[in-house]
Amino acid sequence: MIRITFLGTAAARPTVARNVSALTLQREGDLWLLDCGEGTQRQMMRYGTGFALRGILITHLHGDHVLGLTGLLRTLALQARTEPLPVYGPPGSTAVLEAMIHLGGRLSAFPVPVTEVEPGGRIRCDAEGYDIEAFQVRHGVSAVGYVLREHDRPGRFDVDRARELGIPEGPLFGRLHRGESIEVNGRTIHPDEIVGPARPGRSVAFSGDTRPSPSTVAAAQGAELLVHDATFCAEEADRARQTFHATAAEAARIAVQAGARRLVLTHVSARYSANATPLEREASVVFPGATVAHDGMVVEIGYPEDPPEGDPGPADARPEAGSEALDTSHHASPDS
């Protein structure tokens, strides 16, 4: 399961309806915070994301993306956190991030290592089967977007076929699924007899604040979800250019070029705070189904082969149906 919870969807300054930028990105047991505008800790309480963060990803150092960092860390210290909490930022961000982390007195309850991530650089989470990669964006200051990319998953495991071949259930299933050949009753069985082709991992991309950029297209290529800056409507295209933001239609064109499956717009200018329909309408002309995020909005990303939400679907509606296929990377591994 990948779940995005939008904590703040306003541009530059909060409104009564929208707080400034932050969202949580949860994948299985890992919880990431992406940006941390002022008031983010309270939004986390309000929307129930929990505080068990694995790390914090900062796109750039504008106040509306980082000013909540100090307070959040102080609250985690009051909660008796002792585990390190890594903070990642764009090139050149270390000094300011460290100033914010230790503002008003050195934070000593737990380590908060700061790491700058160059565009193309990766935060490796190999044990969990994904990376988070930074990509260059265009915001007039040092700024990156982030894309979470799952590693490819092993192909589906054909339990029926394995039984036919007389493979006993247990560790041998796991070895085959991991790509090893095994020997059963004197016969060598190769993984491709039982296991389908590897299935590509999912990816979700976050542009942060940016002008439309080919690097975003590249990073979001085939993404299940692209979350993109859409501060303005087309009538303010000049202002979007001057302030290094995107219009809703520009964001939508990026999503189309990337072939993203879903587009959510965020970083909404105060003038659309209460009614974001104009943004949604402009984007939907280019990318049907584009939606504008609101504070508290949750987006869950299933596997592409999962039935659509609310429709458990007959077994034969799924790809590779008719076999008792085990999706061992999604559920428990057969040898666990």
Add this chain to the structure above:
Amino acid sequence: MIRITFLGTAAARPTVARNVSALTLQREGDLWLLDCGEGTQRQMMRYGTGFALRGILITHLHGDHVLGLTGLLRTLALQARTEPLPVYGPPGSTAVLEAMIHLGGRLSAFPVPVTEVEPGGRIRCDAEGYDIEAFQVRHGVSAVGYVLREHDRPGRFDVDRARELGIPEGPLFGRLHRGESIEVNGRTIHPDEIVGPARPGRSVAFSGDTRPSPSTVAAAQGAELLVHDATFCAEEADRARQTFHATAAEAARIAVQAGARRLVLTHVSARYSANATPLEREASVVFPGATVAHDGMVVEIGYPEDPPEGDPGPADARPEAGSEALDTSHHASPDS
């Protein structure tokens, strides 16, 4: 009119129900912000205080009292403020306050002079007829409380008597009211023939975070309102001592000793966030009518001789009734 709007009433960290410390103190046209915890700017929007601040008063540098400063100032800059906005803090606070003001890049849209106020020091607002005085509190760090003290007001002006004496309405009324003698039809009229005795100005006192302290008793002497730290109930008296806070009953005893007319408790521990009745109950045993603040609560302070709220009252229910007394300092001046 003096109006206090509580913007954040939580201790240390926010909860869903309560944000961290801040309140606005409005007297006639002057709006002051007292403390500025993270998220204060959004609370100001939510509760409609406006942003036309005359100054910001900081009691001490704990994060829950100051971390909203940077974001608030950035938003004022986006609002195109150019007027200086003075920030006052306790002794030794300049460096940290300036770090917060200019965090992430020098704030240049408007000047933000920082002034340390020694206990006993005053911010003089002579033209508006009041001062704000800092007083020493006991919080384990450099910390002050603040008391707004109106200057004494001129006595009531007896319009009937003035007419009897043949004084024409107009500038002469004002001169008498300001304490000058005048001449009418060859007769010298002294102010005390028309104007009652000077009436003491009102005062409202804010303890900030503190243990019970005689300096608070002195500062809040006869105050219309005391707003006091009441982080804990009596069962956590030890914790209150260790963390340099007050219990509800301790706060109530301070109010009794000061002879304050009204007591509002704030800085509520998370455990009482959703239900502050235990705090209110403990305080009310000592100081009947004590109330616990909540976010968005507004307290308006009338003049002592004003009829109680919701009761316009017959004229003879007021002190000095029976005369057409003009309260020229409260309403328009007769010569304006």
